[in-house]
Amino acid sequence: MASPALISETEQWKDLKQHVSEIQTTHLRDLMNDVDRCQAMIVEQEGIVLDYSRQRVTKETMGKLFKLAEAAHLKEKIEKMYGGEKINSTENRSVLHVALRAAREKEIYSDGKNVVPEVWQVLDKIKDFSEKVRSGAWIGATGKPLKDVVSVGIGGSFLGPLFVHTALQTDPVAAEYAKGRQLRFLANVDPVDVARSIKDLDPETTLVVVVSKTFTTAETMLNARTLREWISSSLGAEAVAKHMVAVSTNLPLVKDFGIDPANAFAFWDWVGGRYSVCSAVGVLPLSLQYGFSVVEKFLEGARSIDNHFYSAPFESNIPVLVGLLSVWNVTFLGYPARAILPYSQALEKFAPHIQQLSMESNGKGVSIDGTPLPFEAGEIDFGEPGTNGQHSFYQLIHQGRVIPCDFIGAVRSQQPIYLKGEVVSNHDELMSNFFAQPDALSYGKNPDELLRDKVPDHLVPHKTFTGNRPSLSLLLPSLSAYDVGQLLAIYEHRIAVQGFVWGINSFDQWGVELGKSLATQVRKQLHASRVDEKPVQGFNFSTTTLLSRFLQERTPYDGTVLPKNVI
Numbered sequence: 001m002a003s004p005a006l007i008s009e010t011e012q013w014k015d016l017k018q019h020v021s022e023i024q025t026t027h028l029r030d031l032m033n034d035v036d037r038c039q040a041m042i043v044e045q046e047g048i049v050l051d052y053s054r055q056r057v058t059k060e061t062m063g064k065l066f067k068l069a070e071a072a073h074l075k076e077k078i079e080k081m082y083g084g085e086k087i088n089s090t091e092n093r094s095v096l097h098v099a100l101r102a103a104r105e106k107e108i109y110s111d112g113k114n115v116v117p118e119v120w121q122v123l124d125k126i127k128d129f130s131e132k133v134r135s136g137a138w139i140g141a142t143g144k145p146l147k148d149v150v151s152v153g154i155g156g157s158f159l160g161p162l163f164v165h166t167a168l169q170t171d172p173v174a175a176e177y178a179k180g181r182q183l184r185f186l187a188n189v190d191p192v193d194v195a196r197s198i199k200d201l202d203p204e205t206t207l208v209v210v211v212s213k214t215f216t217t218a219e220t221m222l223n224a225r226t227l228r229e230w231i232s233s234s235l236g237a238e239a240v241a242k243h244m245v246a247v248s249t250n251l252p253l254v255k256d257f258g259i260d261p262a263n264a265f266a267f268w269d270w271v272g273g274r275y276s277v278c279s280a281v282g283v284l285p286l287s288l289q290y291g292f293s294v295v296e297k298f299l300e301g302a303r304s305i306d307n308h309f310y311s312a313p314f315e316s317n318i319p320v321l322v323g324l325l326s327v328w329n330v331t332f333l334g335y336p337a338r339a340i341l342p343y344s345q346a347l348e349k350f351a352p353h354i355q356q357l358s359m360e361s362n363g364k365g366v367s368i369d370g371t372p373l374p375f376e377a378g379e380i381d382f383g384e385p386g387t388n389g390q391h392s393f394y395q396l397i398h399q400g401r402v403i404p405c406d407f408i409g410a411v412r413s414q415q416p417i418y419l420k421g422e423v424v425s426n427h428d429e430l431m432s433n434f435f436a437q438p439d440a441l442s443y444g445k446n447p448d449e450l451l452r453d454k455v456p457d458h459l460v461p462h463k464t465f466t467g468n469r470p471s472l473s474l475l476l477p478s479l480s481a482y483d484v485g486q487l488l489a490i491y492e493h494r495i496a497v498q499g500f501v502w503g504i505n506s507f508d509q510w511g512v513e514l515g516k517s518l519a520t521q522v523r524k525q526l527h528a529s530r531v532d533e534k535p536v537q538g539f540n541f542s543t544t545t546l547l548s549r550f551l552q553e554r555t556p557y558d559g560t561v562l563p564k565n566v567i
């Protein structure tokens with residue numbers, strides 16, 4: 001495929017650039033009057049409705065975006081990903097998270113080898129192990145069943161599983177399976193997070209799952225050693241075998257840590273950390289909490305979107321559509337941020353997961369072959385569930401900066417409530433806002449309307465809403481494990497689409513390395529100063545000043561200290 005080094009050099013890109021000025025003359029208020037246009041911008045897939053009519057696009061814009069996708073060889077890039085080609089070129093790795101949720105009989109190859117049997121081998125092992133733990137067949141060192149799980153991991157080994165756990169905990173089916181059990185996460189190396197994660201837990205009835213792709217991440221390894229100490233100081237060193245298991249691609253290091261390799265759950269270097277929730281990273285802790293059958297539904301949901309993404313024409317392909325719209329918003333209209341606004345408390349941890357997925361994947365400054373990008377790629381993702389966000393940062397979204405919004409809602413609530421005599425049920429109250437906000441953003445309210453409403457002259461500028469603020473709405477049938485899997489896969493693929501079009505590598509993350517290596521120097525200094533009273537040296541003036549100030553507080557390193565409230 002002979003293509004220019006940068007997508008921005010193509011005719012299709014230049015055409016879209018020119019088209020921006022045409023869009024600048026439109027207002028969503030007018031675009032929304034065109035019913036034909038709106039009809040063309042509502043797409044349905046297995047009960048999921050995507051409405052992108054409130055994006056600042058015309059049918060013509062969409063045509064041009066599809067042409068851009070062609071120029072970027074989007075279809076071929078998707079096929080290469082599914083075909084196991086090493087599209088993560090800076091790490092020489094395939095990108096095969098779709099294989100993690102493939103049907104048992106499917107064949108997906110990496111390095112000439114069908115990886116699906118290995119995937120199912122691990123899934124079967126998780127099913128077997130989680131059933132043993134849940135049924136009490138696997139018991140702790142003192143003979144008690146393990147009813148609580150602490151999953152230790154950070155970044156991709158934390159955020160996805162946390163999102164799914166949070167989404168499932170109020171789903172009636174999943175909640176039934178989770179009765180009497182707790183799943184907690186320990187991510188931050190802050191000792192406060194250790195204290196919180198084990199508060200009121202008893203080592204006798206707790207299973208610790210250490211989750212780390214590399215098994216070298218400083219935070220995770222210190223937290224794992226801390227919980228190993230928490231277990232062995234109370235139950236003896238031999239208890240670790242019954243109370244600690246691991247998920248990693250680095251099985252030799254798991255063994256060195258002292259975890260029986262028989263209790264290690266593998267995954268592979270073709271799974272990126274932030275794309276790993278469907279591997280043992282998420283499937284093990286979630287199966288321990290909810291049972292494998294619930295988690296399997298989540299995998300099936302993701303698989304349904306994998307199939308849709310692979311085969312649907314771009315015009316009705318949800319991940320492609322939302323990905324192209326983000327490219328349009330970020331790079332052509334110049335909106336640097338995106339708000340993720342789920343109208344569901346169950347999706348409370350969705351935005352934090354998307355932050356890593358999107359910003360670590362697409363926060364890049366060079367193209368896949370290393371050429372500096374002459375345009376902005378990636379976006380700043382943030383969000384909160386509605387309606388909480390409405391009482392917080394929506395002011396800025398309505399009258400301040402323009403931030404394209406994703407409104408996500410569900411037709412059915414996980415936990416319906418209706419009070420006799422109330423105007424609407426509680427879910428309908430919530431969803432009234434889901435339907436109202438996108439129109440408020442797109443239509444706005446102009447001075448004429450305000451004057452008709454008898455708003456005093458001096459308040460008119462303050463009460464004016466310019467409107468013309470883009471959003472899209474994603475309405476899911478419900479938030480069962482299956483739907484949650486679909487939602488995850490829509491965003492995973494959307495982010496890949498953006499990266500494919502921008503021509504960057506969405507699957508490496510070199511930008512996290514520099515800070516880590518500087519922390520190594522600081523760690524050495526802190527040790528030298530605390531243990532050998534060595535002065536601070538080798539740092540710039542500012543860092544030396546702060547480090548010296550920090551070291552004034554004497555914290556002797558003599559003897560193990562664990563959080564007070566849990567010993």
Ligand SMILES: O=P(O)(O)OC[C@H]1O[C@H](O)[C@H](O)[C@@H](O)[C@@H]1O
Nearest residue numbers: 155156157212213214217273512
């Ligand atoms: O799973 P681990 O190897 O412990 O990595 C945990 C996380 O840390 C790294 O620094 C990366 O930024 C993340 O992509 C990764 O998910």
